[in-house]
Amino acid sequence: xxxxxxxxxxxxxxxxxxxxxxxxxxxxxxxxxxxxxxxxxxxxxxxxxxxxxxxxxxxxxxxxxxxxxxxxxxxxxxxxxxxxxxxxxxxxxxxxxxxxxxxxxxxxxxxxxxxxxxxxxxxxxxxxxxxxxxxxxxxxxxxxxxxxxxxxxxxxxxxxxxxxxxxxxxxxxxxxxxxxxxxxxxxxxxxxxxxxxxxxxxxxxxx
Numbered sequence: 001x002x003x004x005x006x007x008x009x010x011x012x013x014x015x016x017x018x019x020x021x022x023x024x025x026x027x028x029x030x031x032x033x034x035x036x037x038x039x040x041x042x043x044x045x046x047x048x049x050x051x052x053x054x055x056x057x058x059x060x061x062x063x064x065x066x067x068x069x070x071x072x073x074x075x076x077x078x079x080x081x082x083x084x085x086x087x088x089x090x091x092x093x094x095x096x097x098x099x100x101x102x103x104x105x106x107x108x109x110x111x112x113x114x115x116x117x118x119x120x121x122x123x124x125x126x127x128x129x130x131x132x133x134x135x136x137x138x139x140x141x142x143x144x145x146x147x148x149x150x151x152x153x154x155x156x157x158x159x160x161x162x163x164x165x166x167x168x169x170x171x172x173x174x175x176x177x178x179x180x181x182x183x184x185x186x187x188x189x190x191x192x193x194x195x196x197x198x199x200x201x202x203x204x205x206x207x
Contacts, residue, residue: 113178
């Protein structure tokens with residue numbers, strides 16, 4: 001009998017791992033953390049419960065990887081380099097849209113609600129989870145400092161300015177969507193544009 005190539009085994013294992021992860025996202029989104037079970041995740045994925053446990057030690061371990069996948073996808077969208085040839089409005093809109101990634105589809109909105117409920121209920125768990133990842137403000141602070149060096153914005157406190165920007169976007173758009181029926185990006189565009197203009201007006205470099 002010929003041995004199965006290691007690369008093939010690795011690819012198959014990786015696909016199954018990803019399939020289980022996607023099944024878990026669906027179950028957590030539809031049922032919440034408490035009601036989700038490894039049995040249900042196995043059923044949705046079409047594998048045995050033993051296979052699920054071969055990839056993930058526990059439901060909590062699986063949930064942590066769901067969180068990681070979710071945050072990493074958003075963080076990739078936030079890797080926006082400052083471009084002196086583009087308008088400030090367009091670049092800030094890209095950061096705002098990266099934030100809206102959390103809520104601009106039914107599945108991501110559902111998962112955001114689950115994460116929010118878990119984190120609100122257990123603040124220590126939320127802090128422990130967030131501590132595993134880079135600050136979500138870091139890419140934006142880097143962008144702000146570049147805009148400052150280009151004399152287009154006056155940023156004397158990048159962490160504060162970053163918090164101001166995300167407080168406006170989250171407070172006006174993200175949080176309301178979590179407690180409503182989601183968000184229509186086209187309908188909220190006038191509000192987003194106003195928030196961005198307000199931020200630029202506050203921090204624009206004045207000669």
